[in-house]
Every structure is written in C-alpha cells, then in structure tokens.
Amino acid sequence: MKKYRIFVTGKQGIFDPAGKTAQNALDNLGYEGIKDLKIGKFIQMNCDDAVSVEAVTEMCEKLLANPIIEDFRIEEVGA
Amino acid sequence: MTGVAGATVAVAATAATTAAGTTTTAAATAATTAAGTTTTTAATAAAAATAATNATNATNLHFGGVVFPGSNCEQDVVYALRFLGHEVSYVWHQDTDLAAYDAVVLPGGFSYGDYLRCGAVARFSPVMDAVSAYAHAGRPVIGICNGFQILTEAHLLPGALLRNFGLKFICESVPLRVEQSVCKWLDLAQGTVLRVPINHNEGNYFCDEATHERLEKNGQIVVRYCNPDGTRDAGGSAPNGAFDDIAGICNERGNVFGLMPHPERVCDGLAGPHATDGVPFFKVIASYVEEVRGA
Numbered sequence: 001m002k003k004y005r006i007f008v009t010g011k012q013g014i015f016d017p018a019g020k021t022a023q024n025a026l027d028n029l030g031y032e033g034i035k036d037l038k039i040g041k042f043i044q045m046n047c048d049d050a051v052s053v054e055a056v057t058e059m060c061e062k063l064l065a066n067p068i069i070e071d072f073r074i075e076e077v078g079a
Numbered sequence: 080m081t082g083v084a085g086a087t088v089a090v091a092a093t094a095a096t097t098a099a100g101t102t103t104t105a106a107a108t109a110a111t112t113a114a115g116t117t118t119t120t121a122a123t124a125a126a127a128a129t130a131a132t133n134a135t136n137a138t139n140l141h142f143g144g145v146v147f148p149g150s151n152c153e154q155d156v157v158y159a160l161r162f163l164g165h166e167v168s169y170v171w172h173q174d175t176d177l178a179a180y181d182a183v184v185l186p187g188g189f190s191y192g193d194y195l196r197c198g199a200v201a202r203f204s205p206v207m208d209a210v211s212a213y214a215h216a217g218r219p220v221i222g223i224c225n226g227f228q229i230l231t232e233a234h235l236l237p238g239a240l241l242r243n244f245g246l247k248f249i250c251e252s253v254p255l256r257v258e259q260s261v262c263k264w265l266d267l268a269q270g271t272v273l274r275v276p277i278n279h280n281e282g283n284y285f286c287d288e289a290t291h292e293r294l295e296k297n298g299q300i301v302v303r304y305c306n307p308d309g310t311r312d313a314g315g316s317a318p319n320g321a322f323d324d325i326a327g328i329c330n331e332r333g334n335v336f337g338l339m340p341h342p343e344r345v346c347d348g349l350a351g352p353h354a355t356d357g358v359p360f361f362k363v364i365a366s367y368v369e370e371v372r373g374a
C-alpha cells in the first residue's frame with residue numbers, strides 16, 4: 001500500500017482572501033511576525049503500490065488542481 | 080391564487096400591447112379567458128401571448144439544457160426560453176448526442192456539490208465531450224454561472240473563477256455594461272447598461288496578463304460589472320472582485336459564451352422595471368443559428 005500527500009495552493013500572485021482573513025485574525029490576537037499566510041488544500045491518497053508519482057502528477061494536472069490558478073506538490077509518505 | 084392569476088394576466092396584457100398589431104387581439108383574448116380560470120391557464124396564456132409576439136421575429140429554436148447532478152437553475156432556463164417562444168429539452172449529463180439542438184445551455188447550480196472546484200468534476204461528465212465537439216464545430220453554447228465555471232474548467236473558455244473577494248456568497252441584482260465583442264449571443268450597443276442578478280460564491284474571474292491581452296484584442300470580453308450609470312471605478316466595480324470587472328467572456332469565434340450573471344431570471348417581465356433585461360441574451364442567437372445552418 002502506498003500513501004501520497006498532495007498539497008494544492010494558489011499560484012503566486014493569486015489573492016487568497018481566506019489566507020488574508022486568517023492572517024488578520026492572528027494579528028488581532030497579538031501574534032507577531034507573520035509575513036504571509038496562505039490557505040490551500042490537502043489531499044491524502046491511499047493506493048496500490050503500482051500507482052506511480054507520474055500517475056499522481058497526471059491526476060493533479062487533469063483534475064485535482066487547476067494549473068491556471070493552482071500549484072501542487074506531491075509527497076510519497078514513507079518512501 | 081386569484082392575486083397571482085391577476086398578476087400573470089397583467090403580463091399577458093403587456094405582451095399583447097408590445098406585440099405586432101395583428102397578434103394583439105388574440106393575446107388579449109387569451110388573457111381574458113385565462114382570468115376566469117386557474118393560474119396555470121393564465122400562465123399558459125401569458126406564454127402564448129409571448130409566443131405570438133415572438134412569432135413575428137426570428138425562428139424559434141430548439142435548445143438543449145444540460146442537467147448535471149446538482150444543477151439547480153435548469154428550470155429557470157427552460158421557463159425563460161419557453162417564455163421567449165423557444166423549444167427546450169433537458170439533456171442528462173450522461174447523454175452524448177447534441178445533434179438535435181440548435182443551441183446548448185449549461186445552466187447554473189452546484190454540479191457535483193461544487194466539490195474540489197466549481198465545475199471541476201462536471202467537466203468530465205460524458206456529455207462534455209459532446210459539448211466540446213459541438214462548440215468546436217462553431218455551434219452556439221452558453222454557460223450561465225456554474226455553466227460558465229464548467230466551460231472554463233473544460234478549457235472551452237480561458238481563465239478561471241475564484242472565490243469572491245469578500246468571501247461572501249453574493250445574491251443581488253447588478254448593473255452590467257455591454258462591451259464591443261465578437262459574441263454571437265449578444266448584439267447591443269457598447270455601453271448599454273443592463274441589470275441582471277448574480278447569485279454565486281465563486282464568480283471572481285481570473286486570467287493571466289497574456290490571456291487578458293488576447294481577450295481585449297479579440298473582443299472576447301462581452302459584459303463587465305459597472306456602476307448604475309455605466310462607469311467603472313478605478314479600483315474595480317465588480318462586487319466579487321473579478322479581474323478587470325469581467326462578468327462574461329466568449330471564445331475567439333464568439334459562439335461559446337460564459338457569464339456569471341443570470342439573464343434567464345429577468346426575461347418574463349414579472350419582477351420590476353429591469354425584469355426583461357435578460358431577453359437580449361437569447362435574442363440574436365437565432366440569426367447565427369441560421370447562418371450556421373446555411374453554411
């Protein structure tokens with residue numbers, strides 16, 4: 001059994017109002033030094049050993065992320 | 080019940096007044112007859128009166144309205160198009176044949192629960208291959224709200240729809256400015272201001288600079304959000320934060336049109352002074368359909 005973790009985040013320059021709101025809230029709570037806070041998606045996938053990183057990359061490009069607005073990063077857990 | 084019937088009859092009478100001289104009598108008679116019967120009949124009479132009005136202009140078309148699991152505006156679309164004298168059939172997302180239709184509508188709603196991204200899953204529904212082929216053949220496709228989101232996810236229109244800038248679902252009637260475009264669905268003077276409802280959480284249009292330049296250069300920006308007088312603020316006039324106030328765009332050929340506002344909800348004249356502002360969005364496509372047929 002393989003396990004992948006996929007992180008999908010907004011591309012550079014795409015305004016992330018949810019991230020900005022959370023950052024402002026932390027500012028209001030008195031936490032200092034936060035330069036930037038982005039909110040994205042976390043996807044966890046359990047699959048057969050035969051499912052390659054290349055296949056998962058294709059899944060991301062095709063469906064799980066929208067390359068026009070999002071970047072993605074794939075981690076194989078325990079690899 | 081009686082009150083509703085009365086209101087519908089009033090519309091029928093209005094339609095009769097605006098209709099060509101020859102149809103006035105028939106429509107008025109239909110309205111009078113309906114007043115004595117049920118609401119349903121009155122509505123039918125109103126539709127009949129409008130059909131009479133439309134009989135004098137363009138060919139009535141056969142629209143296909145695609146229904147995905149989670150679509151919820153397909154009935155609005157069907158109601159509006161029938162009201163305008165067109166024939167409409169529902170097309171299930173598993174269907175793959177669109178040959179019978181003069182034009183295809185992707186209605187609003189929350190296809191597949193808007194999970195992952197709006198339209199991301201619907202875009203792979205079996206019907207979308209057919210929609211894509213239909214669009215590439217130059218035949219008319221309109222995507223409204225979720226339909227627009229699906230068209231961008233399917234790469235039939237450029238860009239993407241992000242979450243509204245203010246993180247709030249917006250439901251209100253907004254002014255829209257018609258731009259000079261190649262769109263086959265709308266033919267109004269540049270600067271015409273229409274008032275059309277929006278009803279979305281992800282209507283914040285985004286595209287990169289290169290795409291934006293192409294949209295401008297090719298005349299693909301069809302409608303923009305604006306102030307009630309048609310002007311635009313330097314900081315943007317889009318209630319959802321849309322880039323360059325873009326509310327609707329078309330493809331290079333002009334046959335595929337996507338917009339976030341809901342013109343189908345302002346077609347029957349029932350809801351106030353701007354209640355027919357949606358009609359122009361479904362009016363001129365008939366002549367394009369004739370053009371395509373003739374080719």
